[in-house]
Amino acid sequence: MITRTLIVGAGGLGGPIAFALGAAKHELTIVDHDSVEVSNLHRQIQYTALDLGEPKAARLAGEVVARGGTARGVVQQWSPEVADELGADVDLIVDASDHPTTKFGVADWAVANGRTYVIAAALRYGGNVFAGAPGVACYRCLFEDPTDAPTCAEAGVLGPVVGAIGGVAAALALGLANGDRTYAGALLAFDDLRKLAEPRVVRFAPRRDCPACARAPISPFAAQPVRVAENA
Numbered sequence: 001m002i003t004r005t006l007i008v009g010a011g012g013l014g015g016p017i018a019f020a021l022g023a024a025k026h027e028l029t030i031v032d033h034d035s036v037e038v039s040n041l042h043r044q045i046q047y048t049a050l051d052l053g054e055p056k057a058a059r060l061a062g063e064v065v066a067r068g069g070t071a072r073g074v075v076q077q078w079s080p081e082v083a084d085e086l087g088a089d090v091d092l093i094v095d096a097s098d099h100p101t102t103k104f105g106v107a108d109w110a111v112a113n114g115r116t117y118v119i120a121a122a123l124r125y126g127g128n129v130f131a132g133a134p135g136v137a138c139y140r141c142l143f144e145d146p147t148d149a150p151t152c153a154e155a156g157v158l159g160p161v162v163g164a165i166g167g168v169a170a171a172l173a174l175g176l177a178n179g180d181r182t183y184a185g186a187l188l189a190f191d192d193l194r195k196l197a198e199p200r201v202v203r204f205a206p207r208r209d210c211p212a213c214a215r216a217p218i219s220p221f222a223a224q225p226v227r228v229a230e231n232a
């Protein structure tokens, strides 16, 4: 069965995620409205100086196709309306953006539409990856609302960190697409990859007053045991 996957963001996280899922024969739609800038090249290693000024979504899709995959780039800013348009036949949605409001928007859209999803974030020396699926606690159950945390563009990120976090996100996405729910509803948090490569695995119960879960077609309250942090 072909998995149709929507990747939001074609930057440092989106690059390795797209290459891994494209190689695994997912049919990719890659959404990003940005163009390649010289300040991106240290961490967005799918691009070279030849790509400067080019739209990232189109260039990354081109690189996936050049490697034998199937991908199309959509040069547009992601929004729930765009997701309704692009996501009608999508099985899996992966957030690789650099914007907290986009991450919550992607998670909320996935929960409301009963899709599996992965939310990846990297900043400075670490990052985290959330694996979402119908019937378990959602991204908003844990984080509640976007904070005004700085973005990579503002606070910086160590180049290899986005590769490592992107690889974890791709691995969890492949697992979810194959029906592996080992980490469904869990957050893998990497505090500082210079010091420790093992994640803290944070599992949590669905939140009773979560507005996203209230709209979910499959309730996370049906059969979820309460679980707390595994090795925090």
Ligand SMILES: [Zn+2]
Pocket (backbone or CB within 6 Å): 137, 138, 139, 140, 141, 142, 206, 207, 210, 211, 212, 213, 214
């Ligand atoms: Zn929730």
